[in-house]
Amino acid sequence: MTASSNHIRVGILGASGYTGAELIRLLAQHPSTRITLLTGDRAAGKPLGEVFPHLAYLDLPVLTKIEDADYSQCDLVFCALPHGTTQEVIAALPTHLKVVDLSADFRLHDVDTYAEWYGHAHLAPDLQKEAVYGITELARDAVAKARLVANPGCYPTAAQLPLVPLVEADLIDADDIVIDAKSGVSGAGRAAKEGSLFTEVTEGIHAYSVAKHRHAPEIEQGLTKAAGRPILVNFTPHLMPMSRGILSTTYVKLAGGASPADLREAIASRYQGEPFVRALPMGQVPATRHVRGSNHTLIGVVADRIKGRAIIVSAIDNLVKGASGQAVQNMNVMAGLPETTALMQPPMFP
Amino acid sequence: MTASSNHIRVGILGASGYTGAELIRLLAQHPSTRITLLTGDRAAGKPLGEVFPHLAYLDLPVLTKIEDADYSQCDLVFCALPHGTTQEVIAALPTHLKVVDLSADFRLHDVDTYAEWYGHAHLAPDLQKEAVYGITELARDAVAKARLVANPGCYPTAAQLPLVPLVEADLIDADDIVIDAKSGVSGAGRAAKEGSLFTEVTEGIHAYSVAKHRHAPEIEQGLTKAAGRPILVNFTPHLMPMSRGILSTTYVKLAGGASPADLREAIASRYQGEPFVRALPMGQVPATRHVRGSNHTLIGVVADRIKGRAIIVSAIDNLVKGASGQAVQNMNVMAGLPETTALMQPPMFP
């Protein structure tokens, strides 16, 4: 970040979780960064290869406790810590550091909404106001100037990318949006929980946190801004047997005389030239496997048989565009690097 | 079916597909039936164990071509043949036979709707009128008297069981129903298709046949009858990596002053005493794995955060309640046997 350095020196706080590992996977191919700090409390003192054998061959710093972190070695930190614990950590960071926070702690800007959904007052309300909510394509300029970027949630990224242009242009009834989302299991992290066991997840699907998932207010915050008035959505997440991927099937009603093709056109033109967001031809819908391992977002629009309605399907990899990939994308923007650096590897299929 | 026989002699036309195998799995535990005929054109002349090694140990007739079938050995046939080819086969059957047809051929009663969705005029319009559409719990009396039962589709079973009581009682707005359904791969049958390959399906999800799936008019037929006026629904199926199971997430708007709890209560009381349909406590939702391998339907109702809306989730095993299990259930009703015979094995989890 400084003219004197050849590389951005990067720290990853919480490197022993899946989003941490994914940051390392992506940054391993980044020509302009160097990882100088990895923290992981339970694994402190261990090489990363003991926690993630697939990365053992990389030359990386040993994991340290977060309280032992030497931030003088870093220009920027990615914060991949659990929700709730992050705000105080970030508030205590030296201010020379730029920060991309992958937790939910700085995503909601309204203090009351935060308190309502997280059960306590925010512990760093000043930073909460300063933080830039970083769906890169929707906030590029603000991200470029930000010191603290709140990296968006996986579901909210998949939901907002298609919906924001439509709500802004009043092409749909923003008061009647149904979002039925399906997620892979890595979204639940690497914590050992009964509900994430192979035997509990394979060969099945279920809805969870129905009408009470914390990504709902995050989506609503974005749509409220787009609409210029308060918007609520019906958001229903499902857990299904795949490691990566989110498919978001959104049911909308047309407004202002728009046709389904107008919706597709609004999305396509909004993301014209974007390297990571693509509208499919009208009537086609994406599959999560077509974005697996990549930073791409695919969006399809189909006219419903019922006049005046459309179905919008968006697909991302929750660990890439839904987390670590977008975080690197935001870092690139913050550092004035080409935005696609380290993010051009194609999806992996099969 | 005659007083003189100890067992109902059963034939299965199309025994080399998954629904055929599932019929055999279930009937193997039925004390009052005997399988006397199995047809399977490509596998004619082979023992069933070559087609389905998991059933090789059962004492079963060799597969024959359908034109070689000796129907004098049967009292009832299950017809598990592909859509389109079935209607002529059934029209040509001896009339002493009772028939449970697992294809879609006799599910739609309106000749124009059939022609619209299947691309040709029905070839047995008289039988089309006679056939009883057999969601057992919703048509028990008619099934009991039927000679030909059209066994419902998997998606339509999962969708109609919760919706019919609500539409009948005007508790929801029948003109604003969104059904987001997720299915296992066995619904696509055993045909060797690229889209059903392990490598194409595992670790991913996608919507398909959006706004044009043939189960939409089947669902609409049931809801139209329930409402007493034409009903259209938004029905969007998804293919996901599991062999068995359908989860149907339905988004509804309350009508006539009903609360979400009223919806749950209407469903619970409609199916009070039913052995195979159960409403979960308010706010709970089912998982497909909780019905796997069984004939059960589980239904959950949750109030949305948006006032006046609710989410209904229903789960079945597409090969059991969504196909072969309901077929056996209908056979039991047609034959005057206890309806649960051969259908009481608990779900298999994990």
Place this chain on the structure above:
Amino acid sequence: MTASSNHIRVGILGASGYTGAELIRLLAQHPSTRITLLTGDRAAGKPLGEVFPHLAYLDLPVLTKIEDADYSQCDLVFCALPHGTTQEVIAALPTHLKVVDLSADFRLHDVDTYAEWYGHAHLAPDLQKEAVYGITELARDAVAKARLVANPGCYPTAAQLPLVPLVEADLIDADDIVIDAKSGVSGAGRAAKEGSLFTEVTEGIHAYSVAKHRHAPEIEQGLTKAAGRPILVNFTPHLMPMSRGILSTTYVKLAGGASPADLREAIASRYQGEPFVRALPMGQVPATRHVRGSNHTLIGVVADRIKGRAIIVSAIDNLVKGASGQAVQNMNVMAGLPETTALMQPPMFP
């Protein structure tokens, strides 16, 4: 078990794990048993349906703490507790109870071998001597008379069923046996462990506990008895992404002039008439999916291209024949009931 009762009153100690749930699934169809006791320490006070929603519809006793168990209500208990804790529990049980123990605690008869592999002296050495090691087909008479049956491990069942007849008849070189076994994840139980997470297991395979798995001495105990001299085997287990199933691929060298076909014949004749063990035609090998959910064992023998060698493949469902199914089979034998009672449901495929 007493002439005066119509049903055997059964308790399940440790009903909140997978083998407990599987016992309940099977016993739900048993006409001669009644479940009168379920223990589950962490879930004490809850109905079973909270722990296993797929079984919520069954009429079952509430879970209790093991110290609150009223054994006067039981004739027989299945003990599905963790290894190590079981021996003291069983030692303290009232002696009117018959016991089928699914843990490893009573499987090894040699006190030194037990101490070597489990790291401590056995706490109930008298019971250790009394316990009957119950691969039903190989120990039927002893099981019939036993008060305490040590239900065999999943790997040892899959390995010994084909090998014991061959070693007894000196048809193979018992000093050169390689067993490469592949297991589903339910073998690791329902404990929340990082290594059992969906994300850690799906789409991959690895060997584990190489040359130090505790099932090795159990297999060796059986083969040592069969050979009449000490036998060691190379046993290498692998964890793979399936919930249920064990495939055991065993590499043997022929002895005493035997041909591969002689091996197959020895296995087939040994299990002639057995309802749950079947030798496939020469050259055919089984798949785990052909036994899924059932108590069957399938065994195939193939001649290697290298003269004097053969490959033997055996398949079981680890939760059924490898645990709860064999436990019920043993209970049936102990109680003088038809051995197949509650165990005749066909495999579930797909």
Place this chain on the structure above:
Amino acid sequence: MTASSNHIRVGILGASGYTGAELIRLLAQHPSTRITLLTGDRAAGKPLGEVFPHLAYLDLPVLTKIEDADYSQCDLVFCALPHGTTQEVIAALPTHLKVVDLSADFRLHDVDTYAEWYGHAHLAPDLQKEAVYGITELARDAVAKARLVANPGCYPTAAQLPLVPLVEADLIDADDIVIDAKSGVSGAGRAAKEGSLFTEVTEGIHAYSVAKHRHAPEIEQGLTKAAGRPILVNFTPHLMPMSRGILSTTYVKLAGGASPADLREAIASRYQGEPFVRALPMGQVPATRHVRGSNHTLIGVVADRIKGRAIIVSAIDNLVKGASGQAVQNMNVMAGLPETTALMQPPMFP
């Protein structure tokens, strides 16, 4: 390949299969190649994105029929055609082309062995002699000079990398090698076959082609060369539910006084400095998920409990090091480029 061009112009014959897609995925990040030709008979005339939507965003030539290929636009072709059809295609190619053949057609050098295993005389015996068998690490110099490289099979790559150094150094008994291999489903290609359906593969495992798989003579050819005398192996492949990956568990007997640690040391020193082959610390074994999507080979050695024996486990991604990755590696060597170009992306986990 010529001084005048900035890029190697690459053609892919058979681009509509999985190895074709994987070549494109890797080459998309290769700075020194340009794809100028893609053939795919059934999909001729279509953009690649219709066959592989995950690659639709890349700027690539339209698929052509192989007979319409303009080879003047190519410096090198990858041949990813089915076995048997390839030899005549390659024999007819213009001789200015360098060729990396991913089929099995040129892997076996002995005409009789080829005829025995493939059922017909080789149709291009001169090329058969010329072709270099290209496990890169074992044949780097020959690959560098080759015009035609026979890219090794997936199983043979996983098997030979650990075994060749051990056989060469007489550290194991080359006459007593047992290779138990487990493969993902992509090894069967994208052809629509019943045996590759999701429903047939998920949640199960089975051995196939036992004692008759065509990769056996390929492995034996390599070990025969290493030993300097004819070697046969017991090779047993298994199909399991994962898209990518091969785990090869090899059982060996020590020779010449070697210890298991000597085996590990021989492997480690042989591949010292190799970017894509790594020996794990003694006693550790790899998982396929630790190489997924990468060109890495991981090898672990464990001492068996039986004196004089060891277990060797190797893991690769069958589509990368087992096919397209090694093909690109060979191309890099043939073209004098840095061998790791386009192959440095880390494994993808989870």
